[in-house]
Amino acid sequence: MRFWICARYARAIDGGDDDGWSDCFATAGIPEIPALGTSLQGRVSLRAFAIAHRDSSNRSKHATTNIMPRPPAKTLRERRT
DSSP: OHHHHHHHHHHHHTTTOOOHHHHTTTTTOOOEGGGGGGEEOOHHHHHHHEEEEEEEHHHHHHHOOOOOOSSOOOOOOOOOO
């Protein structure tokens, strides 16, 4: 996953952009949400989840931290040995 998708994901779901949030996922993918004990399949269910999140009184905000878009070259060399 490229690091920008994390920001796009958070901005879309927190800002109520249901279509933008569902566009963060692969068309054939099935995201799992272990905390809710569910998985979502297809754009319709992704969008329905986003709408339910937006309309919920328990809305949370996402804070993406510790994103490292590319590990330092030294780290890559250490992993190869």
